[in-house]
Amino acid sequence: MVTNVINEQSLFLGIDGGGSKCKATIIDENNNILGSGIAGPANPLHGYEQTINSIVESAKLALIDADLSIDLVSSLTAGVGLAGVNLPSLFEKMQQWQHPFKQMFLTTDLRIACLGAHNGEDGAIMITGTGSCGYSFVNGKETFIGGHGFPHGDKGSGAWLGLQAATTVLRSLDGLEKTTAMNTILLDKLNCSNALEIVEAIAKKPASYFAQLACVAFQAANEQDELALAIVNDGASYISNIARKLCLEGPIELSLIGGLTPVLTPYFEPEIASRLSAPTNPPEIGAIIFAKQQLAKQA
Amino acid sequence: MVTNVINEQSLFLGIDGGGSKCKATIIDENNNILGSGIAGPANPLHGYEQTINSIVESAKLALIDADLSIDLVSSLTAGVGLAGVNLPSLFEKMQQWQHPFKQMFLTTDLRIACLGAHNGEDGAIMITGTGSCGYSFVNGKETFIGGHGFPHGDKGSGAWLGLQAATTVLRSLDGLEKTTAMNTILLDKLNCSNALEIVEAIAKKPASYFAQLACVAFQAANEQDELALAIVNDGASYISNIARKLCLEGPIELSLIGGLTPVLTPYFEPEIASRLSAPTNPPEIGAIIFAKQQLAKQA
Numbered sequence: 375m376v377t378n379v380i381n382e383q384s385l386f387l388g389i390d391g392g393g394s395k396c397k398a399t400i401i402d403e404n405n406n407i408l409g410s411g412i413a414g415p416a417n418p419l420h421g422y423e424q425t426i427n428s429i430v431e432s433a434k435l436a437l438i439d440a441d442l443s444i445d446l447v448s449s450l451t452a453g454v455g456l457a458g459v460n461l462p463s464l465f466e467k468m469q470q471w472q473h474p475f476k477q478m479f480l481t482t483d484l485r486i487a488c489l490g491a492h493n494g495e496d497g498a499i500m501i502t503g504t505g506s507c508g509y510s511f512v513n514g515k516e517t518f519i520g521g522h523g524f525p526h527g528d529k530g531s532g533a534w535l536g537l538q539a540a541t542t543v544l545r546s547l548d549g550l551e552k553t554t555a556m557n558t559i560l561l562d563k564l565n566c567s568n569a570l571e572i573v574e575a576i577a578k579k580p581a582s583y584f585a586q587l588a589c590v591a592f593q594a595a596n597e598q599d600e601l602a603l604a605i606v607n608d609g610a611s612y613i614s615n616i617a618r619k620l621c622l623e624g625p626i627e628l629s630l631i632g633g634l635t636p637v638l639t640p641y642f643e644p645e646i647a648s649r650l651s652a653p654t655n656p657p658e659i660g661a662i663i664f665a666k667q668q669l670a671k672q673a
Numbered sequence: 674m675v676t677n678v679i680n681e682q683s684l685f686l687g688i689d690g691g692g693s694k695c696k697a698t699i700i701d702e703n704n705n706i707l708g709s710g711i712a713g714p715a716n717p718l719h720g721y722e723q724t725i726n727s728i729v730e731s732a733k734l735a736l737i738d739a740d741l742s743i744d745l746v747s748s749l750t751a752g753v754g755l756a757g758v759n760l761p762s763l764f765e766k767m768q769q770w771q772h773p774f775k776q777m778f779l780t781t782d783l784r785i786a787c788l789g790a791h792n793g794e795d796g797a798i799m800i801t802g803t804g805s806c807g808y809s810f811v812n813g814k815e816t817f818i819g820g821h822g823f824p825h826g827d828k829g830s831g832a833w834l835g836l837q838a839a840t841t842v843l844r845s846l847d848g849l850e851k852t853t854a855m856n857t858i859l860l861d862k863l864n865c866s867n868a869l870e871i872v873e874a875i876a877k878k879p880a881s882y883f884a885q886l887a888c889v890a891f892q893a894a895n896e897q898d899e900l901a902l903a904i905v906n907d908g909a910s911y912i913s914n915i916a917r918k919l920c921l922e923g924p925i926e927l928s929l930i931g932g933l934t935p936v937l938t939p940y941f942e943p944e945i946a947s948r949l950s951a952p953t954n955p956p957e958i959g960a961i962i963f964a965k966q967q968l969a970k971q972a
Contacts, residue, residue, distance in 0.1 A: 461869070519847045522872045525824040526839050540825045548818045550914050570760070573821045615849050 411435025490660025710734025
């Protein structure tokens with residue numbers, strides 16, 4: 375609970391919206407975090423109504439968390455970073471939204487993640503969660519690498535690693551690959567006893583399902599399973615290649631963010647691993663930094 | 674048009690039902706083909722009602738094609754080979770169907786393809802169309818290899834080759850692979866001008882869509898495109914491995930069937946290519962052979 379007097383006209387809202395959830399954080403004029411909220415998906419590529427509902431709901435939850443009236447939503451200066459708005463048509467559609475905030479500054483989820491990681495400075499990031507991608511912002515130039523989606527892209531991501539693990543185990547159970555510990559680990563994870571049951575379990579599943587199988591590859595790789603090590607090293611090598619390409623843009627700092635960060639980093643080549651710096655702030659704070667930068671430009 | 678007198682009680686119907694269509698052929702007691710018909714999908718895994726409707730419709734179309742009354746459907750002895758009935762529950766459900774035929778003998782699409790290819794004798798087949806798999810029937814023992822579906826299985830299939838081509842081109846356009854002729858071939862094929870447009874075109878598409886992109890890999894490989902050759906050789910090597918494993922079962926003949934047969938065969942290792950024999954009959958004739966074999970067992 376916040377007991378200080380709040381200057382209601384100086385409240386900032388940061389929104390980080392993606393395919394699985396929308397995170398909101400509210401800070402005061404002294405950069406104190408007052409409250410935060412999480413609502414449903416907010417990727418306009420997968421639904422405009424759901425996106426604007428999730429943004430507003432997460433903002434109201436953050437106000438409630440801050441012990442503030444939800445009527446203050448109209449006093450908030452919002453920085454909003456969303457997946458999907460790299461597509462010009464979706465950016466335009468979101469810009470035209472009659473939002474309830476005092477002001478809204480819109481950009482991509484990658485931009486706010488990068489701004490957050492490097493505290494508003496130029497820099498580069500790689501994300502490895504359900505998907506994977508690379509991004510840098512240096513001297514006003516944005517660079518995007520990968521992030522093309524599943525199953526045709528996102529190598530090195532959780533969904534990619536889980537898919538490779540399942541594919542490899544099925545080949546092994548067919549007698550077309552060696553039999554390794556990964557077979558048992560996957561069968562146990564899925565509570566299956568044979569290939570047919572695995573196929574029934576994984577058929578037509580989305581990226582988020584396969585991302586939950588990434589742990590199978592990591593667990594087997596930790597046990598020095600030859601086939602699992604090949605998968606994890608292949609994925610880590612791809613992310614390392616993204617890192618090398620981003621470094622050509624000249625960022626001072628390079629960060630890896632996303633759920634796989636702790637488990638994938640040990641498989642990076644040493645030159646890449648030593649180049650990484652821990653992100654300073656989460657993306658929703660990056661969204662607030664973005665709003666403040668845009669306000670400063672207007673001033 | 675058939676002008677001879679037909680012994681209506683000796684008519685056989687062969688059905689080959691799969692995920693995209695259902696083919697029916699009618700023969701007389703002298704093994705003359707009287708007519709054939711094609712209807713919609715007939716894979717009970719994707720819909721029971723659609724499957725039985727497609728079977729009956731294709732049979733009636735074959736009767737019409739043979740200049741016979743559709744009332745003769747009740748005189749037909751049907752051999753029916755269907756995708757999906759390798760799952761015991763679906764086999765049971767299809768067996769309980771109150772079918773309109775005189776008799777029905779049900780088995781898998783793989784069994785009838787193998788019986789057709791080897792004219793009723795034991796043997797082995799590999800199928801490479803939208804999907805891929807291997808199957809043998811030798812001394813009463815069935816062996817299944819692969820065929821697990823897309824995107825987690827079906828290596829070497831049209832869908833797999835198309836996916837690899839798209840994935841590789843996207844990596845190349847990101848600057849993470851060499852730039853080769855395959856980039857231009859895919860961009861032209863999809864009428865796209867950059868990676869973002871490719872992603873919009875291929876996102877969330879089914880296996881049948883990616884199978885239509887397999888030609889991109891073959892066209893580029895024919896032009897000695899290094900990355901395309903790696904893809905096609907990897908796929909052909911997998912099918913060759915299936916062939917080697919099937920040969921351990923001791924089939925006299927081994928055939929490759931499916932739409933990719935002519936374009937994939939040149940990439941097989943010589944020892945495998947020389948082992949292949951052309952299939953004798955299509956699967957729907959294999960279905961009739963199956964029905965006759967089952968009748969002979971009952972006699």
